[in-house]
Amino acid sequence: MSKDNKIGVYNFVAEPFHVDFTGKLTMGVLGNHLLNCAGFHAADRGFGIAELNENHYTWVLSRLAIELNDMPRRYEPFSIETWVESVYRLFTDRDFALVNKDGETIGYARSVWAMMSMETRKPADLIALHGDALGDYVCDRECPIEKPGRIKVAQDEPVADYVTKYSDIDINGHVNSIKYIEHVLNLFPMETFEAKNIRRFEIAYVAESYYGDTLLFFKEEKEDGSFDIEIRKQNGDTQEVICRSKVVLI
């Protein structure tokens, strides 16, 4: 299979309500587009959610890392390219490139996915289930950004809390992956985004949260000026980690 056939290309326009106060596409909307592109690309190759669901499996996003030099502005066309970097027993790595209106690549993203049995709720063995079928789509295009790294928050005083609401919940009854991105960035004051751009955004999904859960947000500035953020769910007296995120601003 040629490299071209392995890379999916999808076109978008930065809609007026999808840009922030600086006129740039929001990270949540970009994340939504990336996940849609992953879905289109997989569906076109016989590994979409619909096909998987028929056999009682589904894709679960484990990690997402986005690194950017720039963002599309309001009304600008842009495109997203996506390809499969590797397939392991329990995970597959999918990469993305963000291409601006002039055809320049202005960012990349990496994602890590697991396949889960909807009956046992356990991860599926990708190699045993699909043999080389998934491997056929592996593409050797380079994704020149670091893999998702370690995010560690020792802080024990939350900087914010939030009770999840109707608009947070997806068709699976979980808080949707994109809403966590919005909630994380809402921890920063406007002045941050007036002065700086998000250079890198990382999120690791650890456990699910549900309607009415109280989410606690812990935020820690690191020595290198980046921010590590942990979202925990209050379960009675204990706290459960829901996701971790890293935000690098320049």
Next chain:
Amino acid sequence: MSKDNKIGVYNFVAEPFHVDFTGKLTMGVLGNHLLNCAGFHAADRGFGIAELNENHYTWVLSRLAIELNDMPRRYEPFSIETWVESVYRLFTDRDFALVNKDGETIGYARSVWAMMSMETRKPADLIALHGDALGDYVCDRECPIEKPGRIKVAQDEPVADYVTKYSDIDINGHVNSIKYIEHVLNLFPMETFEAKNIRRFEIAYVAESYYGDTLLFFKEEKEDGSFDIEIRKQNGDTQEVICRSKVVLI
């Protein structure tokens, strides 16, 4: 001009993160699509925001009323049709139809827009500014739903409050019109949307709110079972009405 040329038709698909826990497109996403279609239709006819901005004018959405028999489900294609119903001195009425994957019209919407001078912040005289140019696009297609009505909230105890955050703010520095729709529907518990569908959703935009504003939500159940909602902004000791909304569930 033929009726066909006066009606714009735009195609969409219900994306996975754009449906709620019942698998139906959310009202906020539908609202976003309606406003985008208004923008496309106006731009194609020389009355888009970009053209207006060059002359220091802009469109301001005053009211939106949506009435539905059904909503598109996850992954379903659907389309939105839009046309201009009438042009008055200070307002123009734009209508919409929502068409499902089978070509059936499953809903309609009405919107009221003003044109504002970006210098004086005052409404412009559409007839004086554009003569018959806007009137040429008026279409006699019927929009068989009631016009936006009166919304009245006497209640003085807020049911919720919310401090606006980064993700609420649009390129103009205002809380974006779509976010108000989300915040209004977040006043209802999940059980409401498990048991009922939104038959009609209405919103009237009265004043702007900004980053860091404290919004207070007042909600009143009417004799006919509908809900009137008012969002007010706390300004020191006084409160200013920001928008009013009506939700009819069946």
